[in-house]
Amino acid sequence: MNQDELKQAVGQAAVDYIKPHLDDDSIVGVGTGSTANCFIDALANIKHLFDGAVASSEASAERLKSHGIPVFDLNGVSGMDFYIDGADEINERLEMIKGGGAALTREKIVAAVAKKFVCVADESKLVPMLGTFPLPVEVIPMARSHVARELVKLGGDPVWREGVVTDNGGEILDVHNLRIASPMELESSINQITGVITNGLFAQRGADVLLLGTQEGVKTLKA
Numbered sequence: 001m002n003q004d005e006l007k008q009a010v011g012q013a014a015v016d017y018i019k020p021h022l023d024d025d026s027i028v029g030v031g032t033g034s035t036a037n038c039f040i041d042a043l044a045n046i047k048h049l050f051d052g053a054v055a056s057s058e059a060s061a062e063r064l065k066s067h068g069i070p071v072f073d074l075n076g077v078s079g080m081d082f083y084i085d086g087a088d089e090i091n092e093r094l095e096m097i098k099g100g101g102a103a104l105t106r107e108k109i110v111a112a113v114a115k116k117f118v119c120v121a122d123e124s125k126l127v128p129m130l131g132t133f134p135l136p137v138e139v140i141p142m143a144r145s146h147v148a149r150e151l152v153k154l155g156g157d158p159v160w161r162e163g164v165v166t167d168n169g170g171e172i173l174d175v176h177n178l179r180i181a182s183p184m185e186l187e188s189s190i191n192q193i194t195g196v197i198t199n200g201l202f203a204q205r206g207a208d209v210l211l212l213g214t215q216e217g218v219k220t221l222k223a
């Protein structure tokens with residue numbers, strides 16, 4: 001199977017995973033990116049089994065709506081059982097780097113509300129140590145240079161993702177050359193820099209389940 005077929009397989013596997021738990025009142029938390037898109041497309045086939053979705057980006061909201069799936073504002077829902085999203089890197093403790101699609105802040109917020117985070121990824125995303133993928137950091141635009149200098153002090157090489165404005169009006173610094181031995185500590189340290197909205201380390205709230213697309217089929221890993 002090629003990478004697109006692996007993404008489709010895990011998208012369908014995520015639907016199979018949540019389907020037995022859905023009812024008329026269920027709200028499904030939906031992530032962003034090409035793997036999350038595969039999940040959305042598979043989810044459309046069972047849209048009669050749940051109430052609607054909360055999306056972590058405008059792009060995912062549009063895709064959900066195009067399938068006729070109602071999209072709710074997070075402030076209007078009291079909770080959700082599942083959040084399904086991809087990752088740029090994930091380790092065996094199910095800690096992740098996310099934000100390649102610049103949706104990290106909303107992803108972190110929706111994930112915080114959900115009882116269970118189900119990560120969907122092809123096998124290229126599973127790594128022994130996080131940090132080969134540049135770590136996205138969303139910043140308030142006027143703080144970009146200040147935050148970049150502070151990130152250099154932490155040992156990284158930040159690069160401004162020029163031209164990208166997030167759904168929240170923020171800008172993105174991609175931090176290269178980090179070997180992230182302690183993801184939880186680094187997540188906190190970066191978030192303490194004034195001007196940071198959030199960073200793409202999902203360690204304090206990692207995934208609970210990983211559905212990993214491999215050539216031998218979809219494997220289920222638990223935290």
Ligand SMILES: O=C(CO)[C@H](O)[C@H](O)COP(=O)(O)O
Binds near residue numbers: 088098099101
């Ligand atoms: O964090 C994300 C977007 O902000 C995505 O989950 C991440 O970039 C993975 O995307 P893809 O499934 O396209 O590889």
